[in-house]
């Protein structure tokens with residue numbers, strides 16, 4: 166049977182999310198590649214940076230939502246993540262605040278629904 170998968174010039178074979186990290190080394194082979202971090206349709210305005218290991222900031226926040234059973238746990242996970250990113254110099258203090266505020270607004274609007282709550286871009290209409 167013919168393999169119908171083709172790759173455009175410059176694409177890496179075996180890089181499903183096209184983030185430049187080959188799938189075997191990619192901790193998040195299906196990264197959320199939204200240009201900015203969008204939490205339940207709310208755009209934080211913070212660049213969705215690709216982190217070492219192949220996960221984006223959105224992937225990490227999605228992992229927070231998947232792991233947290235309630236609002237408090239989700240918020241602490243996001244604040245821990247944003248603090249670490251700021252300490253590592255990956256985001257600025259303003260960007261950290263923007264992420265925290267975006268997550269808090271989502272929680273305040275009761276859009277957080279516990280395990281499996283989905284982070285997505287508004288235009289995909291997810292969650």
Ligand SMILES: [Ca+2]
Nearest residue numbers: 193194196219
């Ligand atoms: Ca990835």
